[in-house]
Amino acid sequence: AQTVTQSQPEMSVQEAETVTLSCTYDTSESDYYLFWYKQPPSRQMILVIRQEAYKQQNATENRFSVNFQKAAKSFSLKISDSQLGDAAMYFCAYRRYNFNKFYFGSGTKLNVKP
């Protein structure tokens, strides 16, 4: 069974600094997708970034980038130049390549200090 683990329930970062959120997953599949979703206080789930397992290059979206280590089954999210608007819950998620059932981690609450 696929599981997604986020070992950091809560983290804090100073505005303008960099923070890394951790995620590990367990799967026997070789092809899959990984995602980071952001959930601000409004509760809306927003896709931040995705990574295809067959791609060796780490995905980046502006200030957001991932460190994808397939052998270690690790998928961390780096937020550079943190902004107050980045404060939210962040969820790591996994889905198989040909089956769009998602598995979510328990989330990491990110606080951004001014």
Place this chain on the structure above:
Amino acid sequence: DARVTQTPRHKVTEMGQEVTMRCQPILGHNTVFWYRQTMMQGLELLAYFRNRAPLDDSGMPKDRFSAEMPDATLATLKIQPSEPRDSAVYFCASAQGTWSYEQYFGPGTRLTVT
């Protein structure tokens, strides 16, 4: 701006009452998911549909929960009878096809059962 809509946004009800939550997926999306989010359990998949047919409802308590898609523009989640432990935020999400990368989430329904 296509988005998933959910009604109601908030619902307070007494134990034993029937609760119906509705979701309108993005037009053209043929896969619909229902999630429940609580502090203790995180984000749990309750059920999902493709082309209006239920594919997986293993996460749903069968004795009191039911999910349907009367047509392609409406998905419903019913709880009868409701219990205090059902208090949670219920999210609907939609996706376009098996190969779609991502799910698009609605704003959620916050249910409180007293």
